[in-house]
Amino acid sequence: MRASRLLSLLLLLQTRGRMTARELADALEVSVRTVYRDTEALAAAGVPIYADRGPAGGYQLLDGYRTRLTGLTPDEAEALFLAGVPGPAAELGLGTVLATAQLKLEAALPAELRARAARIRERFYLDAPGWFHEEEQNPFLGAVAEAVWEQRPIWVRYRRWGGEVTRTLEPLGLVLKAGVWYLVAQAGGQPRTYRVSRMLELELQDGRFERPEGFDLAEYWRSWSEGFADRLYRDRATVRLSPRGVVLLPYLLGQGVARMALEAAGDPDATGWVQVEIPIESVEHAVPALLQLGADAEVLAPQSLRARMAMTVGALARLYETNT
Known part of the structure; x- marks a missing residue:
C-alpha cells in the first residue's frame, strides 16, 4: 500500500510540478504528516525531491528528472484502453494521434497484457449519443x-x-x-x-x-x-396520475425526477390515482410533454396550463370528429 502511494506521489510531482504538502495530501487522501514521511522516504531512496519554504513554496523534483516506470497491472492496462474514445477524439482532430498513442502503448506492453487489451476492444464499445438523436453538427x-x-x-x-x-x-x-x-x-x-x-x-x-x-x-x-435542473425547470405543475400514469412518469421526466416527485406525493385515492408535483420549463413546453400521458394524467394547476391542455385536447377531438 505504501509503495503504491509513494509511486503516486512521485508521479504527481512529475506531471504537475510544484505542489504543497496540503495539495499532495488531498490528492492522495492522506494526512499532511504522512506526506512529510513519504517525501523523506523518497529522498532517502535517491529521488531528487526538495522543498521550497514560504507561502509560494512546495515540493518539487529537480529540473529535468524523469522516471521511466514499468509494471502496469492487468487492470491498469485494460483501463488505459477503455479510456480511448475514438469518436470524440476524431471530432477534435485527434483521432490519428489517439490511434498512434494506443499502438505505441500496446507495443510497450508484455504479450499477456497486449492480449488483455485486445479483449477490451473486442468486448467494449462506447456510443455516447442517446437513442433517436441525430448527430449534432459542430463545424466550429x-x-x-x-x-x-x-x-x-x-x-x-x-x-x-x-x-x-x-x-x-x-x-x-x-x-x-x-x-x-x-x-x-x-x-x-x-x-x-x-x-x-x-x-x-x-x-x-x-x-x-x-x-x-x-x-x-x-x-x-x-x-x-x-443547478441545471433548477435553472431549466422553474415552474411546477400539480397533476393527478392513474396507476398507469405513475408507471409512465419516469419515461416522461427521467428516473431521478420521477422518483422524487412520487416520494413527495400523498397516498393514492380510492381509485388508485395519486397527486404529484412535477417540474416544468413553461406552460408551452409542458403541454406536449403531458399529452404523452394521455388520459392517465389530469392537470390540476396552474390554471393556465389546465386551460391550455383543455383547449389542445378539444382541438384534437374536433379534428378527429371531422375526419371520421
Whole structure:
C-alpha cells in the first residue's frame, strides 16, 4: 500500500510540478504528516525531491528528472484502453494521434497484457449519443479546441432561445456530455456554458488571455450540472396520475425526477390515482410533454396550463370528429 502511494506521489510531482504538502495530501487522501514521511522516504531512496519554504513554496523534483516506470497491472492496462474514445477524439482532430498513442502503448506492453487489451476492444464499445438523436453538427469544434489550447479569445454569433446574440468569449475548456459538446468560457468575467452546435459564426481573436487562477473545469461542470435542473425547470405543475400514469412518469421526466416527485406525493385515492408535483420549463413546453400521458394524467394547476391542455385536447377531438 505504501509503495503504491509513494509511486503516486512521485508521479504527481512529475506531471504537475510544484505542489504543497496540503495539495499532495488531498490528492492522495492522506494526512499532511504522512506526506512529510513519504517525501523523506523518497529522498532517502535517491529521488531528487526538495522543498521550497514560504507561502509560494512546495515540493518539487529537480529540473529535468524523469522516471521511466514499468509494471502496469492487468487492470491498469485494460483501463488505459477503455479510456480511448475514438469518436470524440476524431471530432477534435485527434483521432490519428489517439490511434498512434494506443499502438505505441500496446507495443510497450508484455504479450499477456497486449492480449488483455485486445479483449477490451473486442468486448467494449462506447456510443455516447442517446437513442433517436441525430448527430449534432459542430463545424466550429476544431476552432474552439484550438482557442482552448492556445488561450485565445473568440468572437461568436450564437443561437439561443429567443434569437441570436454575439459574444466575445475566453474559452476555458470543452465538455462532452451525452454526445453533446459544450464550451465553458469566460464572458464578462464569469464562466458560462455554451453549446458548440449553436455557434453560427466564429472568429479567432488576436492575443492571449490569462486563465482565472484556480479554475477547475471538472469542479465547475459538477456545480453547473447540479443547478441545471433548477435553472431549466422553474415552474411546477400539480397533476393527478392513474396507476398507469405513475408507471409512465419516469419515461416522461427521467428516473431521478420521477422518483422524487412520487416520494413527495400523498397516498393514492380510492381509485388508485395519486397527486404529484412535477417540474416544468413553461406552460408551452409542458403541454406536449403531458399529452404523452394521455388520459392517465389530469392537470390540476396552474390554471393556465389546465386551460391550455383543455383547449389542445378539444382541438384534437374536433379534428378527429371531422375526419371520421
